[in-house]
Amino acid sequence: MSAYRGAPLSTGHDYREPPRFLRHFYDALHNVFGHYIPWLLANVRRSNSDFNLKQLASWRLKSIWNLQTALILIWMLAIWWGEVGTFRNSISGCDWHYWEKWPNGAAPHRMALVADPQLVDPHTYPGRPWPLSTITRHHTDYYMRKSFTIMQNLLDPKTVLFLGDLFDGGREWLPPGTSGSDPRWRNYGEDYWIKEYKRFGNIFFDEWLRRVRAGQHLDHRKILAGLPGNHDLGLGNGIKIPVRRRFNAFFGDGNRIDVIGNHTFVSLDTVSLSAKGQQDPATGRQGVSDGEGSNHEIWGPVEEFLENMKSEKSRVIDRAVRMQNNEIENDLMFHRVLGIRESQVGKSVHTAPKFEGYMPSVLLTHVPLYRARDTACGSLRERSPPSTKPSQNGEYLEKDPGNAIRVEHGFQYQNVLTPEISQEVIDKISDVEYVFSGDDHDYCEVIHRGYTSPSGGIREITVKAFSWAMGVNRPGFLLLSLWNPLAEADKAINQSNGDQLPNAAKQKYRTIQTHLCLLPNQLSIFIRYAILLVTTLFAALVRAVKASNKINNPINATYTNGHILPFATKTKTQTSPHRYDTSVASANQPLMNGFAVRSATGRTRAASPYSFPGTTTDARTMKSHSAVSLHDDPLDERWGRGRSHDEDDDHPKRKSAMGSRLRRVEREFRRSVLLVALPVGIWWIYLVGKF
Numbered sequence: 001m002s003a004y005r006g007a008p009l010s011t012g013h014d015y016r017e018p019p020r021f022l023r024h025f026y027d028a029l030h031n032v033f034g035h036y037i038p039w040l041l042a043n044v045r046r047s048n049s050d051f052n053l054k055q056l057a058s059w060r061l062k063s064i065w066n067l068q069t070a071l072i073l074i075w076m077l078a079i080w081w082g083e084v085g086t087f088r089n090s091i092s093g094c095d096w097h098y099w100e101k102w103p104n105g106a107a108p109h110r111m112a113l114v115a116d117p118q119l120v121d122p123h124t125y126p127g128r129p130w131p132l133s134t135i136t137r138h139h140t141d142y143y144m145r146k147s148f149t150i151m152q153n154l155l156d157p158k159t160v161l162f163l164g165d166l167f168d169g170g171r172e173w174l175p176p177g178t179s180g181s182d183p184r185w186r187n188y189g190e191d192y193w194i195k196e197y198k199r200f201g202n203i204f205f206d207e208w209l210r211r212v213r214a215g216q217h218l219d220h221r222k223i224l225a226g227l228p229g230n231h232d233l234g235l236g237n238g239i240k241i242p243v244r245r246r247f248n249a250f251f252g253d254g255n256r257i258d259v260i261g262n263h264t265f266v267s268l269d270t271v272s273l274s275a276k277g278q279q280d281p282a283t284g285r286q287g288v289s290d291g292e293g294s295n296h297e298i299w300g301p302v303e304e305f306l307e308n309m310k311s312e313k314s315r316v317i318d319r320a321v322r323m324q325n326n327e328i329e330n331d332l333m334f335h336r337v338l339g340i341r342e343s344q345v346g347k348s349v350h351t352a353p354k355f356e357g358y359m360p361s362v363l364l365t366h367v368p369l370y371r372a373r374d375t376a377c378g379s380l381r382e383r384s385p386p387s388t389k390p391s392q393n394g395e396y397l398e399k400d401p402g403n404a405i406r407v408e409h410g411f412q413y414q415n416v417l418t419p420e421i422s423q424e425v426i427d428k429i430s431d432v433e434y435v436f437s438g439d440d441h442d443y444c445e446v447i448h449r450g451y452t453s454p455s456g457g458i459r460e461i462t463v464k465a466f467s468w469a470m471g472v473n474r475p476g477f478l479l480l481s482l483w484n485p486l487a488e489a490d491k492a493i494n495q496s497n498g499d500q501l502p503n504a505a506k507q508k509y510r511t512i513q514t515h516l517c518l519l520p521n522q523l524s525i526f527i528r529y530a531i532l533l534v535t536t537l538f539a540a541l542v543r544a545v546k547a548s549n550k551i552n553n554p555i556n557a558t559y560t561n562g563h564i565l566p567f568a569t570k571t572k573t574q575t576s577p578h579r580y581d582t583s584v585a586s587a588n589q590p591l592m593n594g595f596a597v598r599s600a601t602g603r604t605r606a607a608s609p610y611s612f613p614g615t616t617t618d619a620r621t622m623k624s625h626s627a628v629s630l631h632d633d634p635l636d637e638r639w640g641r642g643r644s645h646d647e648d649d650d651h652p653k654r655k656s657a658m659g660s661r662l663r664r665v666e667r668e669f670r671r672s673v674l675l676v677a678l679p680v681g682i683w684w685i686y687l688v689g690k691f
Helices: 021-050 053-064 067-092 132-154 190-213 241-251 296-307 309-324 419-429 503-508 522-552 619-623 634-639 651-689
Strands: 109-114 159-162 222-224 256-260 263-267 361-364 432-437 444-448 458-462 476-482 512-518
Touching: 067 132, 067 512, 067 522, 067 651, 132 190, 159 190, 190 222, 190 241, 222 256, 241 296, 256 309, 263 309, 296 309, 296 419, 309 419, 361 419, 522 651
Parallel strands: 109 159, 159 222, 263 361, 361 432, 432 458
Antiparallel strands: 109 476, 256 263, 444 458, 476 512
């Protein structure tokens, strides 16, 4: 290590303290900037003697603050609010402590349900031309990615579940060798679907993985997107097995059981189950039993999952409870040597004690359950709010045609499940208290009292679409707060079916609380931008016109050679009589310094009032100039004086002056718009880049 320059060196008999770090730092700064310091001090002294600091600050403020600066600040504030502020305001208003009503000391499990993102693709708007289709696609992706990111940052749900329809045309992008594609989508296939899958991951999975890699709250965090919708697979007999296999390979099985927050969530592929009972196009028969009809391959796996529901649900619950208690996850196997004649098949497995408590069952389905026609959806429905006001106790009519989900079906869609399938699903899952569905794109909340439920009715909520391109002004998502604590004996404290609780007690011991969180209205943001744009263009145009008027104002005009008075620069021969002939110079009079000089014989006075010292009227000077009448003065041309009524020689001049003025207005207008657009565009790119 080299010795520090200028520091005393230690010797074998004399130790010297080495310089400290601050000394190193000061000397380094001096070496770099030392030669600038004298120059800077000299300029500061000179500026203090020459300028008043208050005047300097005032001058700077006046020079900076103008119309362009005001518009830039207004636009930057408007863009920040439209792109970030309004989203943060909407989502932060859904904070958990605003609506959770749990007892003190409760530690609920918090989750979010997202329905129908339906990524915009060529299938969404087939007739929309480029570039409008591309802009729509990119902006809907940006809207959802921004909303999901802010939701993760502000609300931080531990679990996120998707309720189907991840894509819009997913069922159309067929794997190789699959027949039956619509002729319009033959150019789209497996490769395009893979691109759409990556696009979905960029919107939703990237932020999730970023937080996981950062080590933020890794305990019991889940994101599940395996529940399919009719736009992902099709519906009923319209489903193609290779399409479903591909979806399950990338997103997971659509039929599964998860224990989340001491609740049993059952995801069910109801779009495949809907093929049960439909007429098989190949045989003309209705597939309602095993092996009957070729469409059994579509609904058969879902039926098998329901048949094994009771045992599978018990196994998943026992495993989850053991994991919560830090016990061995699976059953233990005895390992010992058995004789040939010895048989202990039933004793080879050590089964842990079964969980005897109660975990409410929650059904997740893309297609809502069947309900009677005209069943009202409640006050939170956007497209068709209730037609009547609520009663004194806050309840609405149970039947409201305008406020209901229409019970109908068509090509590759069905608004609700059939009554037979709905009843079968509820009976085989058993103990269903809540149902969460999608597909409708708008919010709907109903109480199914015709199905068996431990709480006297199944509460179903159809979640709003997450994308602003799905026909709702304000998209949204549903927040769930789960609290079902387990006692030491592994029994749920809040047993709604244990003691035949009255209605008030059942409400008190409800284990799930929900809240609809609405996202901003993107169309209203666009409208505000449009209004501000028109205002900006109008203000820039007014400024450009005013600036042009200042330039064209004759009082402030600047003439050549620095003359204050008008200066004639053109020569013109007088060929006709003029009404001002008695007061103007004759054709033989000279022009000196822009002024016509009278001869001495033209007046009785000895000197002309227009004469200047040093002027002469000799023949050479008179021959070198032409006579100029008064109406050739620029001021007279602008004010319309000094012309006869029958003279139109100055029309080209006026047209030229008007054209030059319009060019100055256009130039100033473009300059103002550019000065505003450049920093505002950079600001917008910065905000968009954050998401």
